Amino acid sequence: MPKIGVNDPEGEAIRGGLQSLGYTVVERVRAGRHYRLHLSAPEADVARATAEEMAHKLLANPVIQTFVIETVIEAPEV
């Protein structure tokens, strides 16, 4: 997600598009990225820590973006 204060022309354009389709209830749109990473880790916490590290290093740019991480556990394939 773009940080607060960072211009988000894409979000604005989407809001404009929605408005012109009649969705005037939409007050604000922020446009960001969503990455789904599959990785195997002994437990969820480890996976989350790795993800956090990757987000800091590569996936997000702290100058302009913030991020949140969600973990979904899948049973290992047998």
Next chain:
Amino acid sequence: MPKIGVNDPEGEAIRGGLQSLGYTVVERVRAGRHYRLHLSAPEADVARATAEEMAHKLLANPVIQTFVIETVIEAPEV
């Protein structure tokens, strides 16, 4: 999110980037968009239904993308 089976060059490039940083545990990356829409609705269900409609009409491209909707309730500003 790109539909299952649809080529995802961005996801692949990110996986490549993570691999070269040593994150070899990451098996797969899918790259998609995340839009945060603020709208006022009498209840969450209505908001969700509107969002669903908007996703179908504008936000997602059904030919190559799938989407999920999450609702977060905020107290109305007073």
Next chain:
Amino acid sequence: MSSHIGVITFPGSNGDQDSFDAFALGLRAPVRMIDYRETDLSDYAAIVLPGGFSYGDHLRCGAIARFAPVMDALKAFAGAGGPVLGLCNGFQVLTEAHLLPGALLRNQSLQFHCRWIDIVVENTRTAWTHELAEGEVLNLPVAHGDGAFFADDATLDRMEQNGQIVFRYCEPDGKVTPDANFNGSARSIAGISNERGNVVGMMPHPERAADPILGNDDGLKILRSALEFLRVEV
């Protein structure tokens, strides 16, 4: 130190040949291509990070290139005061690598723009501008989708105080106007430098304005500056 200019080719760079040609054909300067896997830049006099779509511009422009093997050597080179110029995608790589402040966002119009624009020179004390005059207007091509410079206000103020704003978008007469700021950059910024002035990044393409038959050779003035700078330094 040899007298070669080096142009780094990342996977997906596509302005590398143009940069090479501008030095080789436009200035008859010795220039070599550098593979992104090289780890030693001690043999070069100046380094150019060319335009293009390194790693497909995926994630964010320049974000993956920042971790290319050559980047550690580049940091060392810049740290030692070597002249570094990032053009378009190269500028994006330099910001992602924190060799330059700020970030480059999607153009305000959300569209790619290819056109000739004017920029005004604001700081002539960098390695890449000291052959130029303050207030001089250059007419150069731009071609990018993600060129809106962003930094928070405190950073921008600091950069202005330090003289780190090198170029701004302007009208043909040099006036900086909102209309001339076609991509929506903060304070019309088209190019910046680090505090020391040896690392410069810019969105316009001086290497594409290197032969009068293509319009003009304004860009050569920028590239020539580094050669002069080195002559003075050495």
Next chain:
Amino acid sequence: MTEAAAKSKIAPGAWREVALSDDEYARILDLLETREPTPVELGMFGSMWSEHCGYKHTRPILGRLPTKADWVLQGPGENAGAIDIGDGLAAVFKVESHNHPSAVEPYEGAATGVGGIVRDIFTMGARPIAILNSLRFGPLDQPRNVYLFENVVAGIGGYGNCLGIPTVGGDVFFDPSYSGNPLVNAMCIGIVKADGIVRAKASGVGNLIMLIGADTGRDGLHGATFASVDDPEASHRGVIQVGNPFLEKLLLEACLELLQTGAVVAMQDLGAAGLTSSTVEIASRGGVGAEIDVARVPRRESGMTPYEVMMSESQERMLLVVTPEAAAEVDRIVTKWSLHSAVIGTVTADGMVRVLDDGEVVAEIPAEFYTEACPTYIREATESPEIVAARNTDPRRHDDITIEQIGEILLDLLASPNIGSRRPVYEQYDHTIQTNTVVPPGVGDAAVLRIKGSRRGIASAIDCNPRYCYLDPYLGALHAVAEASRNVSCSGATPRGATNCLNFGNPQKPAGYYQLDRAVSGLADACRALDVPMVGGNVSLYNETASAPIKPNPAVGIVGVFDDVTRHATMQWSAGQELYLLGAAEPTLGGSEYLSNRLGEVSGNPPGLDLSAEARVQRATRKLIEDGLVATAHDVSLGGIAVALAKMAVVSNCGATIDKAGILQRSSRADEAWFGETASEIIVAIDPSSIDRLIKVMQESDVPYTRIGTAGGAMLTLGPITLDVSVLRAALDRALELPDITGTA
């Protein structure tokens, strides 16, 4: 053949699912004599016998096109044509359609269209140096058309920009017949040493067949057959192809480097019908056999069947034939470019295309069954009575205009989508990369590129007026060739080769076949008269929606050559120059933009075209430019002479005073004189001191000429009407300013 494969039964009618007719299936049974095809073979027949690969309806008529000249190095039959441009260099070029995929998913459809044509060019060993595009959409008052337009343009830019190949020219036209069936044609030009052209002919029994580039997924299954039936949305089943220009850039560099080593015997890109057509084609062109094992094909997904692997249209893949000794070197170069390669088979002597799945034979058919044995059809041709009636409707039945009206009409035309500024399109395309673009889009009639390290250059334009082709497909096709050639001549280059993309409706309908048949004859006659051989092309038929076929659009791309690129022309005049109209044709409102834009009518006979007069005026114009007398030339086309002059004034940022008399003598009617369309007319500007020499050249060339005015000032004065150049510019700029709605899927 394993027993299992040989015994698998083809369900009755299954051939129809791969778009083969009952007769065609019967023919396959005849060819195979003793057995039915396996499912994989049936799929391969379906693809190879599709219009896209097999040219069933067009092969017989395409033979009419002239394809030879001393300077032609490669005519039709390879991945692209090639002409000699001097200094030991060749220009390799071709245009191709991606209409159906773009109708379904405009961004990716257009992007992968660019990817495909670029691969065709570097498959020939040439470095791509320019892209052009020709686009057709329905009117922009419908959100779906806006969506298609915006995303097609973004897709072309997205792919070409990333590759670092400048998109330097093109053509956009709007007409209701393209609502729901847009046309997306992309052309690519490459440069290679004339003796370095690579052909896609496998040879050397025992040589290895390698696949490099992207992994194979279920992309665009049956795209080739899907491009050959009506209503793509209904028939489409695989997943949409998503292009990866970053990978294509690596593939391009890797392939060009591989060709330098001499290790590569043949190279063939994977386009429509993927591995099927590439394997069949290298074998059949080389007169050899090929055996490949699908189990060795790197996959993006698990669980793919041999059928799916053979039909997949995953992008950014290339098939190589290499000697066994060279395999290691190939691997080294491919790895250097961060790609991987797989040996998937070998060249054989038996002429068979044999497909194995982990050693088991799943298809085994002589290559020529897929190619030479493909049936061809000559269909019944009857012109649609509706079109005959439209052509026979005389536009002169409308009242003429008064000369006072021309200002208002002109502004209206300038702001119309077919005439207005294309800047919103070409600004999204990187047209300055590679630093060769001497005349960028919007400045001249053709794009001009220099060849680095040489005095030479090339020019290129792509054109077609679908309204003319609708009213009279033969004449319309003459115009397409003449206009593209004229645009190239107006830049100063000598047209040397042409490529075309035949965008038509259903050839199985008599009215559709009539258009195709007549248009191809028109292309052939015009190419012959103007001395531009047709060195390649592509066919896209079945462009129909439920209600109607498209207006036929045989897009023609032409490449011309400069011996000295510094002697070129643009549309820009300067103050004090005299303006001359070269050529003298009869302007007509038939099929004109004026008639369509102002009166909503497509009727009458399109402008007549005298091919020898056309050749003369083009030759004379080139001579003026070559001799350095003229650096300003622009032809009269859509919107007539008033529009041509207005565009020149705007591009020049300089007005002109036009004498009414010179214009009005063109016709007894004011509307025809100012807005009527013609062929074979070119406006030039010249310094007063050179006028005598211009007149001499015109006399020697037997070309009529008329002095029509003088350039200068901030106003364009057309007889009694005076318009500010900035007002003209504002009108042009308004044309493609999109309504403030985002188009929707």
